[in-house]
Amino acid sequence: xxxxxxxxxxxxxxxxxxxxxxxxxxxxxxxxxxxxxxxxxxxxxxxxxxxxxxxxxxxxxxxxxxxxxxxxxxxxxxxxxxxxxxxxxxxxxxxxxxxxxxxxxxxxxxxxxxxxxxxxxxxxxxxxxxxxxxxxxxxxxxxxxxxxxxxxxxxxxxxxxxxxxxxxxxxxxxxxxxxxxxxxxxxxxxxxxxxxxxxxxxxxxxxxxxxxxxxxxxxxxxxxxxxxxxxxxxxxxxxxxxxxxxxxxxxxxxxxxxxxxxxxxxxxxxxxxxxxxxxxxxxxxxxxxxxxxxxxxxxxxxxxxxxxxxxxxxxxxxxxxxxxxxxxxxxxxxxxxxxxxxxxxxxxxxxxxxxxxxxxxxxxx
Numbered sequence: 001x002x003x004x005x006x007x008x009x010x011x012x013x014x015x016x017x018x019x020x021x022x023x024x025x026x027x028x029x030x031x032x033x034x035x036x037x038x039x040x041x042x043x044x045x046x047x048x049x050x051x052x053x054x055x056x057x058x059x060x061x062x063x064x065x066x067x068x069x070x071x072x073x074x075x076x077x078x079x080x081x082x083x084x085x086x087x088x089x090x091x092x093x094x095x096x097x098x099x100x101x102x103x104x105x106x107x108x109x110x111x112x113x114x115x116x117x118x119x120x121x122x123x124x125x126x127x128x129x130x131x132x133x134x135x136x137x138x139x140x141x142x143x144x145x146x147x148x149x150x151x152x153x154x155x156x157x158x159x160x161x162x163x164x165x166x167x168x169x170x171x172x173x174x175x176x177x178x179x180x181x182x183x184x185x186x187x188x189x190x191x192x193x194x195x196x197x198x199x200x201x202x203x204x205x206x207x208x209x210x211x212x213x214x215x216x217x218x219x220x221x222x223x224x225x226x227x228x229x230x231x232x233x234x235x236x237x238x239x240x241x242x243x244x245x246x247x248x249x250x251x252x253x254x255x256x257x258x259x260x261x262x263x264x265x266x267x268x269x270x271x272x273x274x275x276x277x278x279x280x281x282x283x284x285x286x287x288x289x290x291x292x293x294x295x296x297x298x299x300x301x302x303x304x305x306x307x308x309x310x311x312x313x314x315x316x317x318x319x320x321x322x323x324x325x326x327x328x329x330x331x332x333x334x335x336x337x338x339x340x341x342x343x344x345x346x347x348x349x350x351x352x353x354x355x356x357x358x359x360x361x362x363x364x365x
Contacts, residue, residue, distance in 0.1 A: 011047055012050055013050045013051075013053040013054040013057065014054075015050075015054075016047075016051055016054030016055075017054045017057050021033075022037075022051075022054065022058075023058055025037050026055050026058045026059065027059075027150075028150070031195060031215055150188055151184070151185040152182055152183070152184060153183055153184075153185050154181070154182045155175065155180070155182075156180040156181075157175045157176070157177055157179050157180075157198075158177070158178065158313065159177050159178045159309065159310045159312075159313035159314075160177055160310075160311065160312050161313070162175060162176055162177055162289075162290075163175045165181075167183075167187075167192075167205075168185070168187060169187060169192060169205045169207060169210075170205035171202065171203060171204045171205045171212065172203040173194070173200050173201070173202055173203075174200060175199075175200050176198060176199035176200065176289050176310075177313070178198055178233075178310045179196070179197065179198025180196075180198055181195065181197075182194070182195045183195065187210065190210060191210055191211050191212075191213050192207070192210050192211065192213065193213045193214075193215065194212075194215065195215045195216075196215065196216050196230060196232055197216070197232065197233075197234070198232065198233060199229070199230065199231040199232070199233065200229075200230060201227070201228070201229045201287065201290055202214065202223075202226075202228055202229075203227045204223050204224070204226050204227065204245070205225060206224060206225025207224065207225065208224055211223065211224055212224065212225075216232035216238050216271070217238065217272065218251050218252045218253040218254075218272050219232070219240075219249065219250075219252075219269065220248075220249070220250050220251070220252060221240055221247050221248070221249050222247060222248040222249075222250075223245060223246070223247040223248075224246075226242065226245020226246060227243045227244045227245065228240060228241060228242045228243055228244075228245075228247055228261075229241045229243070229286050229287060232271075237268050237269065237270055238268070238269050238270065238271060239266060239267070239268050239286075240261065240266065240267045241265075241266040241283075242261040242262065242265055242266070243263060243283060243287070244263055245263070246260060246261065246262060247260070248260055249261060249267050251269075251272070251273075253272045254272070254274055256274075257274075257276060259278060261278075264280055264281070264283070265279070265280060265281070266278070266279060266280065266281035266286075285297065289311075291333070292333060292334045293331065293332065293333040293334075294307065294308075294311060294331070294332045294333075294335075294340065295331050295332075296327075296328045296329050296330050296331075296344075298327040298328075299328050299329070300326070300327055300328075301318070301326050301327070301328060301348070304328045304344075308337065308340065313357065314337065314358070314359055315357060315358055316359040316361060317358075317360050317361070318361045319360065319361065319362045319363065320364070321361075321363050322363065323363075328344055328347070328348060329347075330343055330344060337359070338354060341354075341359075341361075349363070349364070350362060350364075
């Protein structure tokens, strides 16, 4: 991983503006960059004002690339420094007008009625003035040359609800109950990236130029045109099952974890885990939820309870449960919760009570 400015102890807003990694984070945020800079802020809270100011400057700079070499940049700063040293700004003079309301808020974070502007703030003010000039050039550009802002979209399904979404590229995503996905609108950038929490089935539109990437914790699944199922509920195993095409599965935390799947293969692993299992899977069982079917195949009772709670949007309380080895089996298609509990109660030997969305399962003492 390339170095960023995180190893410096004394930084100004100028340092952050000139740092390419910081600019990438501001202009093209993603989960990995957010984690890196969040960790940096946790360790260096004293830089929050400089980072906030640098962010405002970057967001107000024109997106067109100007060819200015390092020597010209250095000369420009020297001229600004010289001008500031010759013409100090006195407190009674009118302060420079910030180009954005956030800049005004930031300026007053550490400034009190008894505090004069220091040299670094004067430099930032000069940068803002320079930004205003460049901003004029930016807004004078033809509309076709202006990059549209990045908008993140988030879709969630509540427990008991499933949904199918057609994305801008033609791909389809079917969300199981209690699932959330997030992605950049219209997939701006060089790839089609989605962040998943829960379970979803992906039918990916083929595009050799922009790969389709799904993030689940630190596990990354990459495809060009294919269909696959990913189950990634919190604190549970992450299961990636390939139905058609080919995908690459790797971890961003464990470098040794990288594998490729062909149709009918599945990878099971944990987030940030050092081990994973690769093998075949039962397509009917993995995709049963898309056909309104619940399949229990020697499923431990606690796992079965979680499935029923998420499937029907209810809360289930189990009383006097002692047999930790108890498993449940059965196949239920388009069945009500009452019918499923009735069918399971005979083999598992329990009684049940349904009171709205509150369920009581009672085992004999």
